[in-house]
Amino acid sequence: MFLFLSYILYRYSGKILLRWYRAEKVASLENISKKAEISPPDMYLFDHPLPLIFTVGTGGRYAVALSSEAMDMFDKSELEILFAREIGHIKNGDVPxxxxxxxxxxxxxxxxxxxxxxxxxxxxxxxxxxxxxxxxxxxxxxxxxxxxxxxxxxxxxxxxxx
Structure with a gap:
C-alpha cells in the first residue's frame, strides 16, 4: 500500500502542486530549452504574495511555475536567468x-x-x-x-x- 501511494505521489506530485496553487499555463520555454537541448517545459503562473519559482514533473514532462510576485519583481533578463536555472535542474535530473x-x-x-x-x-x-x-x-x-x-x-x- 505504501509503495503504491509513493508511486502515485511521485508520478502526479507536479499536477497536484500546480492544482494546489491554481496555476494557469501561460507559455512554453522553448528558447532556453533549445540551448539546453531538452524538450521545452510548460510555464505556469500563479498568484502568491512571495516571489516563488519552482519546477515540477516526472518522466520527461516538466513545468516551471512562477508566482505573480516574482513576475512583478524581476525584469526580463532576470527572469531568463531564473528560467535557465530551472531548466538546468531539469537537464541535471534534479527534479525527480x-x-x-x-x-x-x-x-x-x-x-x-x-x-x-x-x-x-x-x-x-x-x-x-x-x-x-x-x-x-x-x-x-x-x-x-x-x-x-x-x-x-x-x-x-x-x-x-x-
Missing part, C-alpha cells in the same frame, strides 16, 4: 531526485503523526491527558534529525549551482 527526497523525508516525519493518532489505542488521549502531545513531540524529536540528514545528504549543495 528532489521529489523522491521529499517523499522519504515526509515519510519519516509522518511517524510523529502516526504516534499522535495511535496514542488513544495505547491508553493515552483523554481530554486532560497531555501524553499524546508528549508522544508526538518525542517521536518528532527522534525522527526529524534523521529526516533532515537524509534530505541534506541526498540533495547536495553542488547540485544547486548549474
Amino acid at each position: 531526485l528532489n521529489t523522491i527526497v521529499a517523499l522519504f523525508a515526509g515519510s519519516f516525519a509522518a511517524v510523529s503523526t502516526l504516534a499522535l493518532w495511535g496514542a488513544p489505542f495505547m491508553g493515552f488521549g483523554q481530554n486532560y491527558d497531555s501524553a499524546p502531545r508528549f508522544i508526538r513531540f518525542f517521536s518528532m524529536g527522534l525522527v526529524a534529525p534523521p529526516a533532515a540528514l537524509v534530505a541534506q545528504l541526498l540533495v547536495a549543495c553542488s547540485r544547486e549551482h548549474v
Whole structure:
C-alpha cells in the first residue's frame, strides 16, 4: 500500500502542486530549452504574495511555475536567468531526485503523526491527558534529525549551482 501511494505521489506530485496553487499555463520555454537541448517545459503562473519559482514533473514532462510576485519583481533578463536555472535542474535530473527526497523525508516525519493518532489505542488521549502531545513531540524529536540528514545528504549543495 505504501509503495503504491509513493508511486502515485511521485508520478502526479507536479499536477497536484500546480492544482494546489491554481496555476494557469501561460507559455512554453522553448528558447532556453533549445540551448539546453531538452524538450521545452510548460510555464505556469500563479498568484502568491512571495516571489516563488519552482519546477515540477516526472518522466520527461516538466513545468516551471512562477508566482505573480516574482513576475512583478524581476525584469526580463532576470527572469531568463531564473528560467535557465530551472531548466538546468531539469537537464541535471534534479527534479525527480528532489521529489523522491521529499517523499522519504515526509515519510519519516509522518511517524510523529502516526504516534499522535495511535496514542488513544495505547491508553493515552483523554481530554486532560497531555501524553499524546508528549508522544508526538518525542517521536518528532527522534525522527526529524534523521529526516533532515537524509534530505541534506541526498540533495547536495553542488547540485544547486548549474
